[in-house]
Amino acid sequence: MRALVTGVAGFIGSTLAERLVADGADVVGIDCFTDYYPRAVKERNLTALQSGPAFRFIESRIQDADLSALLADRTHVFHLAAQAGVRKSWGKDFAVYTTNNIEATQVLLEAARMQRSLERVVYASSSSVYGDLVAIPMREDALPQPVSPYGVSKLAAEQLCYLYYANHQVPTVSLRYFTVYGPRQRPDMGFHKFLRATIEGQPITLFGDGEQTRDFTFVHDAVSATVAAATLGVPGRVYNIGGGSRVSVNQVLEIVGHVARRRPIVSVDAAQKGDMRHTYADTSLARADLRFAPSVTLEQGLAAEYRWLAELLQ
Secondary structure (H helix, E strand, C coil), X not given: CEEEEECCCCXXXXXXXXXXXXCCCEEEEEECCXXXXXXXXXXXXXXXXXXXXXXXEEECCHHHCCHHXXXXXXXXXXXXXXXXXXXXXXXXXXXXXXXXXXXXXXXXXXXXXXXXXXXXXXXXXXXXXXXXXXXXXXXXXXXXXXXXXXXXXXXXXHHHHHHHHHHHCCCEEEEEECCEECCCCCCCCHHHHHHHHHHHCCEEEEECCCXXXXXXXXXXXXXXXXXXXXXXXXXXXXXXXXXXXXXXXXXXHXXXXXXXXXXXXXXXXXXXXXXXXXXXXXXXXXXXXXXXXXXXXXXXXXXXXXXXXXXXXX
């Protein structure tokens, strides 16, 4: 496999690239180091990759890269580059999301349609596309009605993937990730914030009553599904990728206390606009097509993230 990974310096992107290299792939990674969180964090994610001969890094926006040259010898594309964050996607910041999530995807797909050697283009979508009106567990054939501008941008990019498949036979496969966590998780994400605050003896801000639930997916399980999608994913299809760990935020805080051996200090604040109340993935299709079988329990995964973060903070 000769892969291009966009957003390679991110949490999932860097973990995926390391897995691909370990599996014997030749990997080109591209990232523009957006300022959503510190550049140093992303550079640290690339340290192991840059020490080996099977990885080459390009610092660029997708829109500014010579994509025809980059894709000329690639067999697979993993498109993980995106502007993250539900809560920051409102107001004037939405332009950042349209640029980095929608426009960048269209530019990449337009270049991909000229390269007939591509076997798969795997797009990292999000459970945020579903919104709050979909039956639980969420199925891929449900009507998506996102409740945040971020979710709208991810759904738009997902639809672009489908139309390039339908009209130009670009072999796209979209994966709707459900709350991925684990080592290297972004500093703005809940588990990272919960664990760091508990380690440092600082209060955790809980938005809402804590009874909102999520289907949490350990990063290595998400990566395994992503790698499988590159060979087993049916072009044109969308797959839910969830860890099967649907629990409330209050239950998460209990597990955080257990793995950290310290009771979290919790401060309650109002629920945030755009935050979905519940998510839970029906992964039947991914199990059938991708042979997806998550193997890491929530407590095991949180313990792994805790160990990584505790070492980082030493």
